[in-house]
Amino acid sequence: MRSVGSFEAKTHLSELLVSVERGEEIVITRRGTPVARLLPIVEASQRVTALEKLEAIRSKLRGRVTQTDILEARDTGRR
Numbered sequence: 001m002r003s004v005g006s007f008e009a010k011t012h013l014s015e016l017l018v019s020v021e022r023g024e025e026i027v028i029t030r031r032g033t034p035v036a037r038l039l040p041i042v043e044a045s046q047r048v049t050a051l052e053k054l055e056a057i058r059s060k061l062r063g064r065v066t067q068t069d070i071l072e073a074r075d076t077g078r079r
Contacts, residue, residue, distance in 0.1 A: 003027045003034070 002024065009016060009028045016026055020038050028036040 001025045001027060003029055006030045006035070 002019070004012075004016065004026060006028055009026075016038060020026060020040050023040055025040075026038040027034045028038065
């Protein structure tokens, strides 16, 4: 994720928008502090498709994966 200052964002907005259209996320800062994020708009159809895929995975795993399994997977590599 790229970070740009507010003056640069104002000066180069059209270039930043091209980058965002390509899928990049850009954080806009003021005096080094993040204040905004430019990100591509996700179409509603893409959200629905993603949710459908997640639901399919969830239904396949139902009963096979416990909360303990999830927490152990999350913590793997943190030790």
